[in-house]
Amino acid sequence: MSTLPDLRPDLAAIAGTIPDGSRVLDIGCGEGTLLAALAEHKGIDARGLEIDPERVATCVSRGLSVVQGDAEADLVHYPDDAFDYAILGQTIQMVDRPAEVIDALLRVGRSAFVSFPNFAHWRMRVALGLGGRMPVTPALPESWHATGNIRNLTVVDFKELVSDRGARIERSWYFAKGREIGEFGANLRAEFALFLIGRG
């Protein structure tokens, strides 16, 4: 297969990890950037779930199989083990019931990729701790009253949730300034985190 195109680093990490021929569901797939890359470069007939009808229309017009819906209302209708990988990209902080969504991801998928902005990044800590205001940063660019991020979380919080749900972490990636960084001090240094989780 040809090399992957310029993807956002978390998407590139996902695309680089998924083996050819896997069954994949991308939840919150947007305009299908990752789906198209998986199809084009890995021969993977991936499926998508996206809440915004215009983005779904864009995906369909690109020849991708995308269903209009969201993680909470629609995952329940997918059969067990339907996919090798379920992907939830930067959405977990927006859902009503994150714990149940984690369960659902690991029901329909044998493994799941979950990425999110890390609320414990030092910029957040400075804004809140010293500035006394809800942070507005490159990773979380909207002010508190406009953001859809209703359940902000940190790297440590996520690890704890995964453990609470009886799941396990298989791999993790951390990103700052658009680049992957090491695990050392990740809860302070990472703007975004990506985890590959599996059933416990």
Next chain:
Amino acid sequence: MPACNPDLCLTLPDPLPLDSGATLAPVTIAYQQYGELSPERDNVVLIFHALTGDQYVASPHPATGKPGWWDRMVGPRKPIDTNRFCVISTNVIGGCMGSTGPASEGPDGKPYGQRFPVVTIHDMVRAIAGLLDVLEIDKVHAAVGGSMGGMQAMAFASDFPGRAERVLVLASAARQSAQNIAFHEVGRQAIMADANWNGGAYYDGAHPDAGLAVARMAAHITYLSEAGLTEKFGRRLQQRPDGSDGAKSFGFEADFQVESYLRYQGSGFTRRFDANSYLYITRAIDYFDLAETHGGRLADAFAHTSSRFCIVSFDTDWLYTTEESRHIVRALNAAGAPVSFVELSSPYGHDGFLLDTPGLDEVVQGFVS
């Protein structure tokens, strides 16, 4: 009944077994073809029509002279591009535009009328599969239909797995709802209450046009949305015959513009449609429940399909709602079939699939191509 152009009319070589247990023979299928068939015979887009549609998808209707019912979607460089695809559209059996139906001659040389056997959506697609056999088209690039056409597209995918690479279903349902059966029954009763009905044997005399017009008026309301009707007509009054503007008649003339519009729709319809066909086709839709022969599990109806699916609903369509489309999508997901689904926003109600709904052209073109 319009004469059948022998170039675009074909009689199936074998009798057609029907779901009712009866057999129909001979079976003639009237169809239209737009675009050239590729040498590999692999570029066919099969389009199924809705209740009162016909095979004239992209060419003028012979009775009314109006453009084809999907002229805006099908043609050279249009979303379903006839420079690339060979579009084949048929008139359903039971219809009245050249395919065998209740107005056709029965074995005794007289029109069948109510002696025509009741047909189902599955019978319709079995007949179309028979046409494809004669035309030596094993597999179609895409099977496309809205409303009843969507039912046929799904039945085609389910009954003939492997014969459609893509299936596009617009504003449809996998089963006819109680409310929709009820509306159909109102229409049928209007036809059968007409003084000219004569048990369906009216072809020698006056046709039950008044009843058919009422059936069409009632049905037409269900194709629109309240918001659409309000925007188009509101409570505006008609100009009176004496020239006075917008005055009430204090009688039962068509005072309101919406009344006048419906009457026009009703009477226009009787010039191109046969009342018996209206009965037979509405009955076929009412009987449709794709899961029925699969133990009530819709996913099992798609268990053997190899098609990709795209399901489209319209937010103001209260006849075939988004929930009905989601029901199909869930079943396809359960069956593991590749499926796309989008609910488009449109003011046009059920008619949204026929009109200029934002996003529709891109979805159709993207999926079919």
